[in-house]
Amino acid sequence: MHVITGGGTGIGRALALSLARDGHDVLIAGRRAAPLEAVAQEGATAGGGTITAVACDLSTPQGVRALAERAGTKVDSLVHCAGGNPAIGRPASATLEEEAALLEETLAGNLVSAALTVTALQGAMGEGSAIVLLGSIAAEHGVGYYGPAKAAVASYAVGLSAALGPRGIRVTCLSPGYISGTEFFAGTMTEERAEALRSQTAFGRTGEPEDAVDVLRFLLSERSRHLTGQNIHLDGGAFTTR
Template sequence: MHIVTGGGTGIGRAIALALHARGKRVLATGRRRGPLDELAAASGGGIAVLPCDNSAPADVRKLAETVDAPVTGLVHCAGGNPAITRPHPTSLEDEKALLDETIAGNLTSSALTVNALRPQMSAGASIVLFGSIAAEHGVGYYGPAKAAVASYAVGLAADLGPQDIRVNCVSSGYIADTEFFSGTLSAERAEQLRQQTAIGRTGTPDDAVALALFLLSPEARHITGQNLHLNGGAFTTR
């Protein structure tokens, strides 16, 4: 079984549908029932869905209880930047609330999901966490939260390696056709992000699908503990 969190929209949805098309059994989670129902319908009922806030222990515990087969792949796409849709904090209490929510949605959700499903993961399984190019640019609290996800993947890979479970992080740049910016991204800013790439092309969910499917496959059996940048050259590693 493959688990895809944040599977109702964007990259998670694309990965869930791609896995289903390749004959994999898929369970997708998301916080909103509507997009999950649409995903299930798009798969002809082949993808099982479960409303779940992956930063909430009770919800993640329910997810683990729902899984009735060994988990061979986990793709954790749940997360986001809540600062995009709210006013700038005007008090320390508001600042803390934003920080807590950002860390919870990205790092806490990763850790809770992995730990809940860890007993059910089979030898040879692959975990793919999603970071962000924001970790390299220090974007508010979202960048640090995603940097923490990438760091978490490194330690987790060492921890799970003896069980023949691989862990990698995909840190994506701007990916079009997702709900990440909640309609707030201007055409001018989107063009700026495109121009920052070396190849002059904006990323798409299919680009993330291709990399995730590779990391989940036996062909990537010697790749673990890595942070793979998916941004068309907008940020380069040395």
């Protein structure tokens, strides 16, 4: 069983369909039932695999327990795509209480959800299993609270790789740049902003969900058997490590 959080849209959706087409059984999770069910129905005609959907809040223990119950006792991989930037489209905080709520929501949706999901599922994983946590280029560029939250996810992946390595479980972080065809910007992306982001890449184009899927399929496969504890930047060169 391959578990994908945030599987109703964007990268998670594309990965779920790719795995199902190749005959794998996939469990997708997220807060909204409608897009999850739509992906599950699409997966029914994609190939030999199945896609099962479970709607739950992964930032809460009860939500993660619901996911773990559906996942069962053998999980081959976990790809944590759930998360986002709740500040997008939201007016500036007028009070300290509003600012605190924004910070807590950002951390809950990104870091807390990743940690709880891993904690709930790692017991069902064993030798050869893989965990991939989605980070973001925002961790390097500094974007409100979202950047620090994703930086924490990347740091968490490093420590997790050391903890789970003796069990033969690989852990990596995949940090995309701007990926088109997702709901991340919630309709706020202008053509001017998109062009500015494209111009930051070496190729002059935005990423597509399929670009991430190709990397993820490698990270989930036996071909990545000696790769763990790394933060892989998928942004067309918009951010380079030296």
